[in-house]
Amino acid sequence: MGLVITAIIWGTGFIGTQLALDGGFTPIQILTIRFFIAALLLNIIFFKQVKKYIDNKSIISGVILGIFLFIAFELQTVGLVYTTPSKNAFITAANVVIVPFIGYLIYRRKIDKWGLISSIVAIIGIGILSLEKDFSINLGDFLTLLGSIGFAFHIFYTSEFAKKYNPLVLTAIQFSVAFILSFIVQVITKEVSISVGPIAYLGVIYLGIFSTTIGFFLQTICQKRVSETKTAIILSTESLFGTIFSVIIFNELVTVKLVIGCLLIFSAIIVSETKLSFLKNKKDVERTKNISAIKEDENINLS
Template sequence: MRSTSVRADVLCLITALIWGFAFVAQRLGMDHIGPMAFNGIRFALGAAALTPLALRSMRYPPPAPFLAGAKDGFPWLGGLLAGAMLFTGATLQQVGLQYTTAGKAGFITGLYVVLVPLLGLFFGQRAARGDLVGAVAAAVGLYFLSVTEDFTLAPGDGLELIGAFFWAGHVLLIGWLSPRTRALPLALAQYAVCSALSLVCALLFEDTTLAGIRGAAWPILYGGLLSVGLAYTLQVVAQRDANPTHAAILLSFETVFAAVGGAMFLDESLGARGLFGCCLMFGGMLASQLWPKAPVRPGA
């Protein structure tokens, strides 16, 4: 049991590393093609890479057949729901990256770690003190990171913030679905849904050329094969066995890797004000997960 938990933690950390550096690839790719086309192609690549493994896993019975949604046992309903959530979060993130830095996008997206327990309030879960402390620290950090001295919020930062709510919803949904259905077919289904929705939007709203796709080939390959095909699949597999607190903390390191990648490959600098905000946000993320989980009692 211990080895299973350690393996899940390692998978979560690898996922965070790949996702963090994916912000760099996502920015570089949009030098050549639009955000919808980039997402559509990379999620299609991720789905294609995962298809052989997903089909092979169909030999085994799902943990909860009543969730399969079809006689063949493929998780159609779960994939549709997760894919729609994934599409919304990925679209907001990708469009927002056109107007902000990779490092800032990573830290704002990372707010989903704090938002996950707070959104649980809508499902009757009570917030612990650490969740409240973490939310306050993250909100103050977001102010220093994203709000300028003349009290304006950059459009890209606002889109990333809205997207963080959808990433939190996606984590909650995957956490509920993963133990109840086949992990790999679920991952494949959500990639296919996200890719289809993105490509339709690209056809309607963007002018995508073959030359542009060739120019963005390496970022697309990283975003498709590693960030989608590998990392999202590792998330689905890891969350079956990972301690929820461990998973959230380790996945939050995506924010650190995004800032490091932006500095290394894009010459980005957050400045003293931004770094202070990042420290507060990261501290809030950790407080939300490490604080003792005794619920707040009324009047306390």
């Protein structure tokens, strides 16, 4: 339930980002402010707990998560400048089929056939959603896809680290690292000066408090009990919520291409996990029936 709530919050986050961009913030300014708010809130509110459980290994783990978080959000936010919120949401959700391959490459964890099939379906969906008539890809869609890979690494390593270290420490450190990296890039690109409207501040404050602080804290806590693959499946539904809110709030045009591409990606997301569970349950039922039939025949023969 915590991950579902996180997905809903993140789904509305695409709208917050769009409001901040339309209001005048640059992508890197949005990231700096949202991570500053999140780092400040967590480190102040949970200062005693963070101080109690922090150690060198948790610091290193938090830094790794912060780097992946910054890279993923930077690519996703810049991508949103050149594409629509709904496409941005669904392409980001493709991280769900990337997570199992990370496990295979790093730890040689087995990839099931349904995971492979769902990956192919997701790639086709992304192609339909993103490729133009001449088979070129929009810059925003390409950057969003790279960001999706970054989120896949973040989800994977969050699952690995959340089982070993305190979630509060990991979350506080990764936000602090992401803020520092964002601020450094902001200074380098000379985007320190801010001149925006009220609607932009509303969007970025929402991102800082809800999408970042509450959303990622919930994710880190819940991943202590849920595997990285199931986490990716549940969190991927943010794309559905993102598209719904985008259509309602921004009156985004719903095209046949958009619907087909989104349906394929969403189907791949669902199949990569639920199909396996369905087949397993079906086999268990059949096996139980066969065992019952054999026992019944044995009883008849004994009689």
